[in-house]
Amino acid sequence: EECDIGLIGLAVMGQNLSMNIASNGFKIGVFNRTYAKTVDTLEIAKKENLTIYGYKTLEELSKNLKKPRKVILLIKAGPAVDENINNILKYFEKGDIIIDGGNEWYLNSEKRIELCKEKNVEYIAMGVSGGELGARYGCSFMPGGSKYAYDCIRDILEKCSAKVGTSPCVTYIGSGSSGNYVKMIHNGIEYGDMQLIAESYFLMKYILKYDNKKLSQVFKKWNEGILNSYLIEITYKILEKKDDLTENDLVDMIMDIAGAKGTGKWTMLESVERGIPCPTICAALDARNISSFMGLRNKASNVFKTVLDIENDLLNALYCCKIISYTQGLFLLKKVSEEKKWDLDLGEIARIWRGGCIIRAVFLDRITNAYKNNKDLELLFLNEEFANEIKNKLPSLRKVISIATTRSVPIPAFSASLAYFQMITSQRLCLNLIQAQRDYFGSHTYKRLDREGDYHTIWE
Ligand code: 2AM
The missing domain is CATH 1.10.1040.10 (N-(1-d-carboxylethyl)-l-norvaline Dehydrogenase; domain 2)
Structure with missing residues (x-):
């Protein structure tokens, strides 16, 4: 199959987001470490008349993605994500896109961005809010990182996001790890x-x-x-x-x-x-x-x-x-x-x-x-x-x-x-006294209101 996008990690959020993506008319391929959950997901989707394509290995999933390949990770933040990214990088090529949708510490994403850059793989760290129901029926996405990659997945994100009036609750946040930060x-x-x-x-x-x-x-x-x-x-x-x-x-x-x-x-x-x-x-x-x-x-x-x-x-x-x-x-x-x-x-x-x-x-x-x-x-x-x-x-x-x-x-x-x-909203605070105390016991010096420079007083 030529899938529009892949998704890794089929806990409730991943399961629901993959159904959301499928119900918006995209072909989605999924992979989970434990295959039983993949089987579960396909069955649940079938009950709602949705087709999701399940794969037993990451390699198989990668082979079945349209280029540039796009994959969303929804797994436990931290080392598990590093492990999976390292595996994905074995199969991904220049221009392919990794999107981490977990609640990740932003500095971890910055390291991963650097790692992916070495292989010319594009990276997006994306905040997702809305809980389980949001993932299924429309959430707020906060994607940051590669702008090129954002443009490639924009259509999918806009369709799967919540709408207020007609505006989708997603926008390109900014470069780097800004999506995690926001x-x-x-x-x-x-x-x-x-x-x-x-x-x-x-x-x-x-x-x-x-x-x-x-x-x-x-x-x-x-x-x-x-x-x-x-x-x-x-x-x-x-x-x-x-x-x-x-x-x-x-x-x-x-x-x-x-x-x-x-x-x-x-x-x-x-x-x-x-x-x-x-x-x-x-x-x-x-x-x-x-x-x-x-x-x-x-x-x-x-x-x-x-x-x-x-x-x-x-x-x-x-x-x-x-x-x-x-x-x-x-x-x-x-x-x-x-x-x-x-x-x-x-x-x-x-x-x-x-x-x-x-x-x-x-x-x-x-x-x-x-x-x-x-x-x-x-x-x-x-x-x-x-x-x-x-x-x-x-x-x-x-x-x-x-x-x-x-x-x-x-x-x-x-x-x-x-x-x-x-x-x-106070023009004056009590911190002048703190500065005096610091200068008194530790010679930390202080600045004055009426003239420039650093001052120290022999207090005793
Ligand atoms: P699992 O079903 O095999 O446990 C939330 O915990 C999700 O993250 C689950 O889909 C879980 O997969 C996945 N996960 C946690 N640690 C993982 C790891 N080290 N590698 C792959 N997936 C992992």
């Missing part, structure tokens, strides 16, 4: 969104004493306004859900320990490495990590026993923090784009996040517009519209945080968002 930031932002929503839920639960039904109604109402988004939508649906095993609501039966797969951690590592703070995302990651110490939390809560009208303030506060959090993530993207000369179009990136992916929301249109008005916008909330909104909603955020603080309800992401906003 996906990483997408996931970091997703952590922040989720934590802010969870804190809002918690505040209404413990301060307003709303039951799950009422909570669900509030989120449902919010989903019809400025906060309209996939994550708010699934939140109200989660709060409606009954438990199968008891009489209770399911959400009350779920252990409050959150897992993480690593992209939030990577965003933080990058944030720290580059000195571009993302404290809302940091708070979200810390919250997941703190949640794991369940025994310790129980013990400590016994030592510090705490007791566990503002609904509209909360809506405003949540929206305000969302703007602040996106400002942080996009600022990190802007800085790395400048440093690595990726020339990222932040407005276009917001556009492809509009559908398919987990952080999809109407709100993203406004980010696209903000960058359309000024593509060099330094901080998202310096856009006039966002700035005015924050000005209007800030009193609500302060009120929510002060109530939560006096009532001992932990809301780290709200607090971190406000702290960030207050710092980055």
Whole structure:
């Protein structure tokens, strides 16, 4: 068979994406390390009247690909990808294309790009968001790397992506490993969104004493306004859900320990490495990590026993923090784009996040517009519209945080968002004293406000 494209790795994402590709009229060949999964995939596809071509070896798959050959990898990120790329390179020739669709650490992709360059094989590192359903029926693709390769697979990606109106949720992101990086930031932002929503839920639960039904109604109402988004939508649906095993609501039966797969951690590592703070995302990651110490939390809560009208303030506060959090993530993207000369179009990136992916929301249109008005916008909330909104909603955020603080309800992401906003909008900070202390004990020197140069004081 002459397949348009190949796909390696038939876990759920790979299985669903291959069916998506087949259902869009492309001939797709697949290969998986364990052949049984290939057989499974072909059967599942058959039930949906889709033809997928399965191969027992990588060599066979390669032989059956139209030139230039194109193959998408959807396997466990890390060494497994290196192993597979080394194998693929045995069969691929000049101009053939490798697309890694995994959540890969961007520096790993940069090494692979170099390796492929030696054989004149084109490489794309592509973020894919949308979960299992997105993979099957339309996701958001974030492909970066070889522009030539992008043009070769553009038609396939556009057809398989989610659509908002008629625009496909895919664009060429930039050179190098920028596709991985943008996906990483997408996931970091997703952590922040989720934590802010969870804190809002918690505040209404413990301060307003709303039951799950009422909570669900509030989120449902919010989903019809400025906060309209996939994550708010699934939140109200989660709060409606009954438990199968008891009489209770399911959400009350779920252990409050959150897992993480690593992209939030990577965003933080990058944030720290580059000195571009993302404290809302940091708070979200810390919250997941703190949640794991369940025994310790129980013990400590016994030592510090705490007791566990503002609904509209909360809506405003949540929206305000969302703007602040996106400002942080996009600022990190802007800085790395400048440093690595990726020339990222932040407005276009917001556009492809509009559908398919987990952080999809109407709100993203406004980010696209903000960058359309000024593509060099330094901080998202310096856009006039966002700035005015924050000005209007800030009193609500302060009120929510002060109530939560006096009532001992932990809301780290709200607090971190406000702290960030207050710092980055302050002409003067307390760091002059830090510099004095550093100079005092370590002769680290300091700069002055009134004249040039480095100064050191003999303090004693
Ligand atoms: P498997 O079905 O043979 O386990 C997600 O784990 C996907 O990555 C699966 O399709 C899995 O294949 C594949 N995978 C994981 N490690 C791999 C490796 N070292 N080589 C090839 N495929 C691998």
